[in-house]
Each structure stands twice: as structure tokens, then as C-alpha cells.
Amino acid sequence: MPNGGSDCCGTCPFNRTNKDKSQEPFCEIRKFRIEKPYWTYCNNHPRRNPLLSKTPRGPVWAPIFADYDSKPFSEDLRIPPRLLPPIGDAMYVRVPYYQNTRPIEDESGDCTICGEKCENTISVEPLNEDKKYFCSTAHYFEWWLANSTEATPYLEKAPLNTDLIKNKFRDLSQNLSGAGELLRATGDRDQIIGYLAEIEELFVELGYGDVDVLHAAIYLEAPEISGGRSPHLLLLQVYLTRAGGLLQQEPFDIENILKCLSDIQNTIQRFLKENV
Numbered sequence: 366m367p368n369g370g371s372d373c374c375g376t377c378p379f380n381r382t383n384k385d386k387s388q389e390p391f392c393e394i395r396k397f398r399i400e401k402p403y404w405t406y407c408n409n410h411p412r413r414n415p416l417l418s419k420t421p422r423g424p425v426w427a428p429i430f431a432d433y434d435s436k437p438f439s440e441d442l443r444i445p446p447r448l449l450p451p452i453g454d455a456m457y458v459r460v461p462y463y464q465n466t467r468p469i470e471d472e473s474g475d476c477t478i479c480g481e482k483c484e485n486t487i488s489v490e491p492l493n494e495d496k497k498y499f500c501s502t503a504h505y506f507e508w509w510l511a512n513s514t515e516a517t518p519y520l521e522k523a524p525l526n527t528d529l530i531k532n533k534f535r536d537l538s539q540n541l542s543g544a545g546e547l548l549r550a551t552g553d554r555d556q557i558i559g560y561l562a563e564i565e566e567l568f569v570e571l572g573y574g575d576v577d578v579l580h581a582a583i584y585l586e587a588p589e590i591s592g593g594r595s596p597h598l599l600l601l602q603v604y605l606t607r608a609g610g611l612l613q614q615e616p617f618d619i620e621n622i623l624k625c626l627s628d629i630q631n632t633i634q635r636f637l638k639e640n641v
């Protein structure tokens with residue numbers, strides 16, 4: 366079994382081979398052949414994508430041995446919320462592909478960022494570009510953020526301020542009641558899915574995009590290792606995932622969906638109360 370984290374392409378429903386074993390591993394969202402399905406990750410995996418969005422969410426990530434996590438990010442580095450490196454297994458950290466090229470652990474080289482001569486490096490060798498070496502996952506990531514065209518749209522997006530996020534949370538929580546009534550009256554699930562997608566966007570915007578639902582559940586059980594994350598937002602991730610699953614079911618269970626929406630509303634209210 367993989368030990369870089371089980372939220373990998375090997376377990377993802379968007380990997381064609383998981384629908385049809387006779388097919389090669391292939392990502393139906395990003396349209397690429399997956400060379401190492403148990404060692405490749407992205408935020409469209411259901412563990413980080415409660416509503417199963419098929420729009421690519423950030424880059425594809427590869428695992429690098431945690432020994433390379435040896436330097437901090439620069440203090441002034443602003444990482445857009447959707448590009449936060451996803452939390453992986455304790456032995457590995459994750460770094461993004463650069464222009465479809467997988468970064469790897471490599472032999473000696475000089476770090477492109479700090480110039481340090483290293484016996485062991487992370488390297489990337491994109492098509493038609495020189496090979497580059499890095500001393501640490503932090504320096505690879507900083508270089509990637511500044512140079513990858515994939516990062517550009519996220520960097521250009523202005524961050525939401527906290528007051529705006531809270532107001533949006535309040536509105537969306539109220540909107541869910543109306544959407545629940547519509548579901549009961551007409552069976553329309555789309556409005557609920559739309560509101561939940563906006564709620565999830567706010568969750569990511571608050572800096573929780575690196576937490577998958579399994580880690581959310583672990584942190585709820587063991588708050589001392591949660592890094593001070595809000596239990597309400599962690600619970601929100603759990604409920605969003607539950608709602609996403611219920612909304613996919615055929616036939617769908619209205620009472621359970623409405624109960625889940627009520628849990629989401631209560632969790633948002635508790636978060637707002639503690640963060641006024």
C-alpha cells in the first residue's frame with residue numbers, strides 16, 4: 366500500500382481505471398496518463414473535494430521525503446489558499462508538478478533559490494527548459510509559485526477579508542433553509558449544491574484547503590495535533606463531505622440531506638459566534 370497518503374489517484378473515482386479495470390490509469394478531469402497512481406495527488410480527490418467538482422483545483426502534487434522539508438518558507442511569502450500544499454503522510458510532504466513535469470528526489474546540485482550546494486536535491490527537468498535543483502521543498506515551492514503559469518490565476522485573485530467571509534457565511538447559511546424547502550417541494554438539488562460549493566470556497570479561503578476530510582476527523586479526535594485549527598471548521602469539512610455523498614445518491618434521502626444541512630448551519634453559527 367502507498368504510504369505517501371491514501372488520498373491518491375489510486376483511490377480516486379476520476380481515475381478511469383477505478384471504473385474499468387481494463388483501462389490504464391488516466392485522470393478524466395486533467396486528461397493525463399497517471400504514471401504513479403499511488404504516489405500522485407490533487408485537490409479533486411473526494412477527500413478534498415466534498416461536492417466532487419470536475420473543475421481542476423490547483424496543481425497535481427508529488428510526494429517528497431520529509432527530510433527535504435528542511436527550510437521554512439520566506440516570511441513574506443503569500444500562498445493563495447487553493448495552493449497550500451496538501452497535508453500528506455508524516456513521512457512525505459507534497460510539491461506541485463511544474464508544467465506537467467513531476468519533481469523528483471535527485472543527486473547533487475546547486476539550489477536555484479539560495480545557491481546552496483547540496484548532496485541531495487529536489488529537481489525538475491521540464492521540456493525545453495534547463496534542469497533545476499533545489500535544496501528543500503520550501504525553495505522548490507517558492508520557485509514554482511513565482512514561475513509556474515498554473516500558479517498565476519491564483520496569485521492574481523485578491524484574498525477575501527475576514528469580515529466579508531463571515532458575512533458570506535451568514536448569508537449562505539440562511540440561504541440553505543430556502544434551498545432545503547425547494548428540495549422538499551421540487552426535488553431540486555442544484556441550488557443546495559451551489560450554496561455548499563460557496564461555503565466550501567470560504568472554508569478554503571480561511572486557510573483550510575490543505576486539510577482533507579480524514580485529517581479533519583483525526584484533528585477533531587486529537588485537537589492537540591490540529592495546529593490550533595477551529596474545530597467548527599474541521600466539523601464543517603466532515604459535514605460538507607457527508608452532504609456531498611448524500612446529494613449524489615439515487616434515489617436521494619431527503620430527510621438525511623435536510624438533517625445534514627441543519628448540521629452545517631449550526632456549525633457555521635457556532636463558528637461565527639466564536640469569531641465575532
Ligand code: SF4
Pocket residue numbers: 372373374375377378379380391392393394395405406407408409410425
Ligand atoms: S489527478 Fe486528481 S482527480 Fe485526477 S485521478 Fe488523480 S486525484 Fe483524481
Ligand SMILES: [Zn+2]
Pocket residue numbers: 476477478479480481499500501504
Ligand atoms: Zn535553497
